[in-house]
């Protein structure tokens with residue numbers, strides 16, 4: 001591909017799926033790329049998501065957000081345009097709406113005439129449109145390579161794997177990481193079709209087959225063997241952005257939380273949260289809350305609920321009886337958005353109990369808090385394995401194989417192993433490994449080199 005002869009400018013269209021867990025990495029990618037001169041970014045966003053994206057995207061003269069109109073779909077409430085605003089009953093309808101956007105996107109691309117469109121897993125219909133218009137297409141994975149590697153291990157199958165097949169690592173898969181029964185049954189979601197639309201697996205395969213290159217938010221240092229495995233499975237160039245670390249939030253942590261956290265000694269508070277779109281069951285909330293109480297440590301627990309539920313009612317309903325009175329002065333429970341990066345950076349915070357969302361684990365590693373993982377769905381299981389078993393930078397809460405049940409003691413034991421038994425060999429090596437990865441993730445030179453190479457790769461696609 002050649003860029004404009006006169007300007008030598010590279011015009012990229014960004015087109016993420018309708019979820020902030022996807023939009024955020026696309027914004028990070030845009031911000032990294034737009035810091036280089038000669039890159040023009042047109043960021044496509046459903047109208048309802050534009051305002052929030054405006055607060056995240058670095059605006060330059062060469063960056064624009066283009067609002068999209070989400071087509072009407074029966075059952076999907078007006079104005080609901082991302083997964084966080086849907087309910088579990090309607091979330092899959094977003095893919096129906098997305099599929100109906102094909103004429104709108106074709107029209108836009110025809111007018112924008114970008115060199116490359118960088119798109120997400122759900123838009124499997126995009127590569128043929130791009131090819132027809134003479135535009136290159138790059139499928140960007142917001143997931144770690146280890147998670148994509150496990151998906152590509154299913155290439156060539158005519159029927160979905162059984163739970164037994166998923167629990168054993170496929171032949172040639174790096175390491176010995178396999179799924180437990182409850183994780184395998186969650187993994188089978190990717191083979192399920194909803195409302196007659198293609199499954200996640202079918203979409204991803206079409207994206208990979210049709211695109212000109214696959215772009216991973218990863219690098220060889222982080223997970224070389226898994227990236228090599230993907231390259232063997234899919235016959236496409238694999239581009240890498242390197243270790244993308246979310247930029248620090250601007251501004252200060254809200255005074256209420258600063259005042260509360262400052263009450264406690266350095267590195268003593270457990271911050272516990274599950275990202276933007278992961279919800280716990282009633283039993284999980286009970287055991288988690290009791291487990292945190294059992295540690296005796298101060299804690300800041302964030303619990304969110306699907307958008308169709310009233311969170312204050314849900315908190316009252318799900319927290320154990322008498323819990324808030326017992327933990328008064330030592331524990332807080334909050335529902336809603338918090339300034340996570342500020343909280344993780346606060347000196348009183350010593351432990352992060354989380355769902356192992358990709359950005360969240362990276363944010364934990366660039367700070368000094370210990371990582372305790374309680375993955376609940378999708379790629380979180382693989383992220384957690386990479387952190388606990390490959391990088392050995394944290395621990396996972398022990399679970400029952402068949403259904404993933406964990407009790408309060410399991411939460412307590414996991415926290416104890418990194419927060420109280422700090423002199424064991426395991427705890428010491430976790431701290432050492434954490435330090436090593438923190439250094440790597442904060443190394444600007446490595447990051448810059450990956451971005452420079454990526455720009456070169458995009459220009460020669």
Ligand SMILES: O=c1ccn([C@@H]2O[C@H](COP(=O)(O)OP(=O)(O)O[C@H]3O[C@H](CO)[C@@H](O)[C@H](O)[C@H]3O)[C@@H](O)[C@H]2O)c(=O)[nH]1
Pocket residue numbers: 020021022024025142143246274275276277278336337338339340341356357358359360361363377378379380
């Ligand atoms: O109250 C909150 C909640 C989240 N965040 C930020 O939002 C991002 C969350 O990212 P991540 O941890 O990756 O979680 P989710 O958005 O919850 O994750 C979805 O998307 C990820 C890929 O991007 C996947 O790894 C997860 O499985 C999937 O649930 C992070 O930057 C957080 O700092 C906040 O600042 N405040």
